[in-house]
Amino acid sequence: MEFVEGQTLADKLNAGPLPFGEALTIAIQIAEGVASAHDRELIHRDLKPNNIMISQTGHVKVMDFGLAKQLPQDAESDDTTRSAVMQTMDGSLVGTPAYMSPEQIRGERADARSDVFAMGLVYFHVFSGVHPFKKNTTQATMGAIVYEQTPVLSSSTPHVPLELGEIVSRMLMKDPANRYPSAGEVRDELIRFRSRLAPSAKAFSPRTIAILPFVDLSPDRDQEFFCDGLAEELITVLNTLDGLRVASRTSSFRFRGSNFDTREVREGLKVETVLEGSVRKAQDKIRIVVNLVDLETGFPVWSQRYDRQLDDIFKIQDEIAEAIVQKLKVSISSVNAPKWVENSPDNIRAYESYLRGRYYWNKRTEENLKRSVDFFQKALGDDPDYALALAGLAESYVTLGFYGALPPSEVMPAARQSAERALARRHEMPEALNALATIYAVYDWDWASAERNFKRAIGANPNYAAAYQWYAINCLVPCGRFTEARAAIQRALELEPLSLTVLATSGLVSYYQHEYEPAITEYRKALELDANFGIAHYFLGQAYLGKGLIDEAVAELEQSVMLTNRSPECVAVLGYAYALSGNRSAAEELARDLQTRSIDRYVSPVLFAWIHLGLGDHDQVFAYLEQAYQRRAADLIWLPVRPAFDAIRCDPRFESFCKRLGLGTGCS
Numbered sequence: 139m140e141f142v143e144g145q146t147l148a149d150k151l152n153a154g155p156l157p158f159g160e161a162l163t164i165a166i167q168i169a170e171g172v173a174s175a176h177d178r179e180l181i182h183r184d185l186k187p188n189n190i191m192i193s194q195t196g197h198v199k200v201m202d203f204g205l206a207k208q209l210p211q212d213a214e215s216d217d218t219t220r221s222a223v224m225q226t227m228d229g230s231l232v233g234t235p236a237y238m239s240p241e242q243i244r245g246e247r248a249d250a251r252s253d254v255f256a257m258g259l260v261y262f263h264v265f266s267g268v269h270p271f272k273k274n275t276t277q278a279t280m281g282a283i284v285y286e287q288t289p290v291l292s293s294s295t296p297h298v299p300l301e302l303g304e305i306v307s308r309m310l311m312k313d314p315a316n317r318y319p320s321a322g323e324v325r326d327e328l329i330r331f332r333s334r335l336a337p338s339a340k341a342f343s344p345r346t347i348a349i350l351p352f353v354d355l356s357p358d359r360d361q362e363f364f365c366d367g368l369a370e371e372l373i374t375v376l377n378t379l380d381g382l383r384v385a386s387r388t389s390s391f392r393f394r395g396s397n398f399d400t401r402e403v404r405e406g407l408k409v410e411t412v413l414e415g416s417v418r419k420a421q422d423k424i425r426i427v428v429n430l431v432d433l434e435t436g437f438p439v440w441s442q443r444y445d446r447q448l449d450d451i452f453k454i455q456d457e458i459a460e461a462i463v464q465k466l467k468v469s470i471s472s473v474n475a476p477k478w479v480e481n482s483p484d485n486i487r488a489y490e491s492y493l494r495g496r497y498y499w500n501k502r503t504e505e506n507l508k509r510s511v512d513f514f515q516k517a518l519g520d521d522p523d524y525a526l527a528l529a530g531l532a533e534s535y536v537t538l539g540f541y542g543a544l545p546p547s548e549v550m551p552a553a554r555q556s557a558e559r560a561l562a563r564r565h566e567m568p569e570a571l572n573a574l575a576t577i578y579a580v581y582d583w584d585w586a587s588a589e590r591n592f593k594r595a596i597g598a599n600p601n602y603a604a605a606y607q608w609y610a611i612n613c614l615v616p617c618g619r620f621t622e623a624r625a626a627i628q629r630a631l632e633l634e635p636l637s638l639t640v641l642a643t644s645g646l647v648s649y650y651q652h653e654y655e656p657a658i659t660e661y662r663k664a665l666e667l668d669a670n671f672g673i674a675h676y677f678l679g680q681a682y683l684g685k686g687l688i689d690e691a692v693a694e695l696e697q698s699v700m701l702t703n704r705s706p707e708c709v710a711v712l713g714y715a716y717a718l719s720g721n722r723s724a725a726e727e728l729a730r731d732l733q734t735r736s737i738d739r740y741v742s743p744v745l746f747a748w749i750h751l752g753l754g755d756h757d758q759v760f761a762y763l764e765q766a767y768q769r770r771a772a773d774l775i776w777l778p779v780r781p782a783f784d785a786i787r788c789d790p791r792f793e794s795f796c797k798r799l800g801l802g803t804g805c806s
Contacts, residue, residue, distance in 0.1 A: 258309030367493030717752025
């Protein structure tokens with residue numbers, strides 16, 4: 139081995155975490171060293187911190203090519219084929235287990251992309267201080283590399299920019315085809331990333347803040363909707379600032395109350411400051427008290443009290459946002475300054491009704507979604523051109539439609555009209571685009587238009603978690619594009635790490651790919667946050683069914699039926715589970731129960747298909763699927779990937795049916 143005076147990267151990491159700028163410089167030099175080997179058609183096969191030396195001048199040298207493999211001399215040299223031929227020829231298991239790629243662990247042939255995976259493991263360690271898959275034993279670590287979901291670097295390490303996290307995530311894809319083809323590609327990507335960083339951002343992490351729901355101190359304690367709305371509006375506007383990372387609404391609002399634990403907030407949300415406050419509202423007068431708290435010390439760095447008329451609420455919001463920018467020393471341009479002008483309605487009554495609508499929409503139950511519709515419509519009665527209320531109305535209708543609470547033929551056209559009206563008033567409005575994209579997917583089965591509008595929503599607000607979530611589950615998953623779906627839902631998890639629905643959706647992405655253990659892990663995470671989250675029990679039961687654990691599945695599904703007040707979806711899948719367990723009479727009884735309920739409310743025909751699938755009556759299954767098609771049932775879109783329907787996947791009628799949805803043979 140060549141002698142290099144200095145220390146190994148392993149020794150440097152053991153001494154403590156590296157400053158971000160230094161870590162990025164090291165990462166680029168590692169990529170340069172490995173790229174040089176790849177250019178000579180060598181693969182290292184044993185990249186790890188102990189094999190990377192850092193000289194006293196900071197120069198990085200990749201060492202110990204003892205396991206490197208020379209490639210065949212007749213291999214084609216163009217970039218499109220090089221990664222395919224740069225492989226070890228014997229497929230033997232070589233390297234250090236903790237830094238092997240999944241294909242190396244499986245004893246398959248390694249290529250340049252295997253080095254890229256090892257680099258990704260090293261980078262994760264460099265930027266976070268920990269190995270992403272480290273377990274107590276070598277075998278457990280190897281198993282985690284092959285089977286466990288890869289953690290998201292920028293979620294676990296708040297100082298790491300999201301873009302860098304995405305680069306490392308691509309390097310750590312389980313499937314080599316989804317990684318960068320060579321170290322040179324990684325090097326170029328990192329250099330481009332570094333060039334886009336502002337000078338200050340190259341050395342320091344972005345400012346981080348959480349906005350907690352304000353405490354209601356009004357005489358009748360009936361202003362929670364207003365308190366939540368004020369906090370949510372601040373989150374929305376501050377999220378537009380490039381120099382500030384704002385914790386999501388769903389995650390921040392889990393710390394509701396006046397006695398929050400600063401350590402829990404800091405660790406749970408990965409933020410350095412928090413804005414908390416109170417609202418006292420009486421008739422047309424309002425008092426707002428705010429405190430900006432440094433979570434490291436626990437002391438306020440700024441406090442202010444506003445005693446104003448209610449009509450001044452938008453001015454108060456601007457003043458609070460400007461104070462946060464000043465106190466946190468966030469650098470902004472004049473075009474990037476926080477403003478509510480685009481969001482402000484013409485009168486305060488419309489604004490209050492909008493806040494009530496958003497308050498009930500966030501609760502996501504059937505009853506509350508219907509209440510949100512009423513309040514959004516009331517807001518539009520006072521201000522017909524209020525774009526946010528139009529978008530909120532579209533989202534409420536869409537959610538009622540794909541939750542199966544109301545007939546799609548009733549709510550989806552109304553949702554489309556509201557979304558288009560909102561976009562006519564505010565172009566590229568992410569909430570309206572997200573709703574419109576979902577309509578194209580679940581109602582029109584127009585996958586190209588759905589994808590185009592989901593991407594527009596994400597482009598309009600890259601920090602809008604719902605767009606990534608709905609794009610993943612309503613478009614990419616039905617089309618069988620699971621790698622892209624996983625990337626999208628991971629981005630949503632970065633933005634909403636404590637969201638129950640995002641965690642559940644993450645589990646669904648794995649479940650629909652027939653990966654039951656990762657799905658179960660996500661559902662259990664959601665239940666750790668809220669043991670009474672009925673939807674997580676519902677999905678967990680389905681994952682147990684996929685594994686053949688019928689008794690465990692029945693227990694979870696019975697729990698979901700109880701917690702969701704006998705949701706038709708939960709009842710149907712419980713009936714399916716009863717049928718699989720041999721309890722046909724119980725399954726048939728639940729089918730009759732749904733039939734009776736369908737007289738007075740909408741019940742998706744797909745739910746009857748579930749039960750008859752369990753009973754083995756395939757002709758009835760297809761009869762109900764045809765009814766669902768005619769009624770444009772929203773839950774049809776997951777038919778091609780739903781594991782339970784594997785039982786009829788080889789039936790020619792199934793393939794024909796999926797093609798009518800524009801699915802079945804894939805749409806990527």
